[in-house]
Amino acid sequence: MTQPLALTGHVPLPAHAGAGGFDHAAVHAATGHxxxxxxxxxxxxxxDPAARRYLHSIPGLTAVAGALVSDESQLVFTSNRGENTIGVFSPGSAPEVTRIAVGVRPNGLAYDARRRLVLAANVGDPAVPRSCTLSMVDIDGQTMRASIVVPGRTRWTVFDAEAEVFYVNIMAPSQIVVVDARHPDRVARTIAMPADGAHGLDFDPATRRLFCACDAGVLVTLDAGTGKMLNQCKLSGVPDVVWFNPARRQLYVAVGDPGVIDVFDTRTMMTLGTVTTEKGAHTTALPRSGDSVISFLPRTHRAALYTVVA
Incomplete structure (x- = not known):
């Protein structure tokens, strides 16, 4: 079987100053950065992956865990887990970062560009009761509009613009909670997962399917509207980041141990192959063109650039 991704090069990134490696990433469509x-x-x-060149770093985002780019609003959002804030800034060098207080240890981020509303999914602190929450943040008012208590540690989250809802993975009990952006102060409904440890999440708006990678080593496909399970696929290990590629109708699931990307054809949900990255590489990025995939290698502090072949 031909490998679905071909390695084309690397971009060296700054060496690690402490523990933690890399986490979530996003691509600014206008520049490709x-x-x-x-x-x-x-x-x-x-x-810049096209030039294969590191450009700069934005410092002082304590224990930053997530990055999300809104091409509609021309904004970048970060979840700063070590200081219980999200950061908001414009793309470009030396940006001015606005910090907005959220819940305990923010991680996943999703954005409703129409309402300029950010959902920050907070993993919480086991020592602090009811600290697993969702912070709903008004970007224009620079304030947390609502805080929603959820039943367990949050993972990743995505926004469905057509249905106007946020989907948020909860580790245990393994489920997806749904928040209506029109009523962003409560959970509208929940979707129980058939596998433990809901983790990575992405969404196909054309087919109205959710792709949820679970710690049990299973990729679950769901009907977003009804919550009905449509398919299950075996993964190479415990997954993290999931990206759906609408241009190629493919799905990429990063598995840090052993260090691979599992690739699926979303038309059939059959595997297209498994691509070796590096042990500990649990996060990726997907440019909008859909022609490439980027994996972040923590042991060698590099970005690995892959071209989509299949």
């Missing part, structure tokens, strides 16, 4: 949370350095590292 990649913004990756460098948790070990409390920075967002920015690089």
């Amino acid at each position: 990649v913004y990756v949370a460098h948790t070990a350095n409390s920075t967002i590292d920015v690089f």
Whole structure:
């Protein structure tokens, strides 16, 4: 079987100053620049994959865990887990970062561009009761509009613009909670997962399917509207970041141990192959063109660039 991704090169990134490696990343469509949370350095590292060149870092984002780019609003959002804030800034060098207080240890981020509303999914603190929450943040007012208590540690989250809802993974009990952006002060409904440890999440708006990678080593496909399970696929191990590629109708699931990307054809949900990255590489980025995939290698502090072949 031909490998679905072909390695074309690397971009060296700053060495780790502490523990933590890399976490979530996003791509700014207009420039192609990649913004990756460098948790070990409390920075967002920015690089140009086309030029294969590191550009600069945005410092002082304590234990940053997530990065999200809104091309509609021309904003970058970060979840700063070590200081219980989200950061908001414009793309470009030396941006001015606005910090907005949220819940305990924010991680996943999703954005409703129409309402300029950010959902920050907070993993909480086991020593603090009811600290697993969702913070609903008004970007224009620079304030937390509501805090929603959820039943367990949050994972990743995505926004469905057509249905106007946020989907948020909960680790245990393994489920997806749904928040209506029109009523962002409560959970509208929940979707129980058939596998433990709901973790990575993405969404196909054309087919109205959710792709949820679970710690049990299973990829679950769900009907977003009804919550009905449509399919289950075996993964190479415990997953993290999931990206759906609408241009190629493919799905990429990063598995840090052994260090691979599992690739699926979303038309059939059959595997297209498994691509070796590096042990500990649990996070990726997907440019909007759909022609490439980027994996972040914590042991060698590099970004690995892959071309989509299949």
